[in-house]
Amino acid sequence: MKMIAATNNIHKLEEIRAILKDKGITVVSLADAGLTVEIEENGDSFTDNALIKAREVWRLTGEAAIADDSGLEVDALGGQPGVKSARYSGETGDDKDRKNNEKLKAALRTVPDGKRSARFCSAIAAVFPNGKEIIVEGYVYGKIGYTEKGGNGFGYDPLFIVDGYGKTMAELDSKEKNKISHRANALKEFVKKLE
Amino acid sequence: MKMIAATNNIHKLEEIRAILKDKGITVVSLADAGLTVEIEENGDSFTDNALIKAREVWRLTGEAAIADDSGLEVDALGGQPGVKSARYSGETGDDKDRKNNEKLKAALRTVPDGKRSARFCSAIAAVFPNGKEIIVEGYVYGKIGYTEKGGNGFGYDPLFIVDGYGKTMAELDSKEKNKISHRANALKEFVKKLE
Numbered sequence: 001m002k003m004i005a006a007t008n009n010i011h012k013l014e015e016i017r018a019i020l021k022d023k024g025i026t027v028v029s030l031a032d033a034g035l036t037v038e039i040e041e042n043g044d045s046f047t048d049n050a051l052i053k054a055r056e057v058w059r060l061t062g063e064a065a066i067a068d069d070s071g072l073e074v075d076a077l078g079g080q081p082g083v084k085s086a087r088y089s090g091e092t093g094d095d096k097d098r099k100n101n102e103k104l105k106a107a108l109r110t111v112p113d114g115k116r117s118a119r120f121c122s123a124i125a126a127v128f129p130n131g132k133e134i135i136v137e138g139y140v141y142g143k144i145g146y147t148e149k150g151g152n153g154f155g156y157d158p159l160f161i162v163d164g165y166g167k168t169m170a171e172l173d174s175k176e177k178n179k180i181s182h183r184a185n186a187l188k189e190f191v192k193k194l195e
Numbered sequence: 196m197k198m199i200a201a202t203n204n205i206h207k208l209e210e211i212r213a214i215l216k217d218k219g220i221t222v223v224s225l226a227d228a229g230l231t232v233e234i235e236e237n238g239d240s241f242t243d244n245a246l247i248k249a250r251e252v253w254r255l256t257g258e259a260a261i262a263d264d265s266g267l268e269v270d271a272l273g274g275q276p277g278v279k280s281a282r283y284s285g286e287t288g289d290d291k292d293r294k295n296n297e298k299l300k301a302a303l304r305t306v307p308d309g310k311r312s313a314r315f316c317s318a319i320a321a322v323f324p325n326g327k328e329i330i331v332e333g334y335v336y337g338k339i340g341y342t343e344k345g346g347n348g349f350g351y352d353p354l355f356i357v358d359g360y361g362k363t364m365a366e367l368d369s370k371e372k373n374k375i376s377h378r379a380n381a382l383k384e385f386v387k388k389l390e
Contacts, residue, residue, distance in 0.1 A: 073387075075386075075387055078387055078390060117383060119380070138334075139333075139334050139380075140336070141334075141375065141380055162359060163375050164357060164358060164359020164375070179358075180358050180359070185334075185336055188270055188312060191270075192274050195273060
């Protein structure tokens with residue numbers, strides 16, 4: 001089966017592609033599908049946003065579409081940055097990740113160890129040619145470190161210390177990350193529902 | 196604040212009590228509240244069942260009620276035993292946990308390493324005296340071992356090897372378990388929504 005991934009984020013595309021390849025699903029990018037659309041993510045939740053994106057690609061192409069919406073929820077911040085994770089600092093350019101991490105560190109400067117728990121959430125939505133939809137969520141739990149560590153991954157990965165690993169998400173190699181990440185856990189649920 | 200926990204399971208009660216104590220919430224059992232009710236859990240999902248239980252206790256008492264419904268979802272079994280986790284083997288007596296674990300091991304006998312991934316899910320529902328409701332979910336991810344290990348915990352804990360820990364849930368001490376368990380993760384979400 002071929003699915004169009006409703007994302008312009010190359011990191012997300014690669015993770016989705018790597019995980020679904022084993023299941024005989026070929027994931028192509030918006031560009032591969034000849035789409036240059038920029039979809040506004042104005043939902044209140046990860047699931048809303050994932051559905052908005054998958055439905056739009058399906059509407060434009062009639063083909064199977066898959067979308068991820070994901071972010072970081074920090075307990076001490078009442079679940080922020082949440083759906084605003086990618087635009088937390090207001091920065092939109094190449095320096096976005098660094099600025100977002102700076103803002104997060106500043107927000108947690110006075111928050112002690114033991115109160116820095118957080119989770120990454122990924123919502124995956126898929127729409128099939130017949131209009132049927134699948135929507136699932138996955139998580140990975142951890143805590144926010146004081147300094148960035150590790151060079152893999154993207155977004156908040158360098159600050160997110162994974163429970164049980166004593167390493168940030170950016171210190172895990174991509175094979176390991178693709179087993180335990182929020183996106184991997186959501187995609188496992190997706191495959192379960194697909195079967 | 197006092198909340199009545201809609202459970203007759205002493206293990207669940209103790210976990211909920213331990214985690215919410217820090218938040219100034221006193222959790223009392225059904226028995227403490229003078230209730231001897233046996234609530235039928237006939238929902239299709241953990242959230243349905245948790246809501247059924249919390250609403251029933253609120254209906255009977257008018258007091259704040261909290262309920263957990265939880266279980267194990269094994270990927271290779273398409274998400275089973277799921278909502279049937281507690282009654283998977285059909286056994287209902289004291290030997291229930293052992294029989295359930297035996298059945299799970301048998302179901303996965305031919306499933307190789309790398310295909311034994313699973314998650315524990317906990318749905319927590321609360322109903323407040325004014326009828327307002329909170330519903331949240333939490334997870335912990337891992338894989339199913341070949342033999343039971345560890346003497347703490349209950350249910351499928353001795354077969355569930357927690358991602359990143361290399362130990363079963365039943366090998367973790369209760370302090371550690373109460374930081375990373377599905378129920379702990381759901382209760383963190385609950386506290387976040389409460390605030």
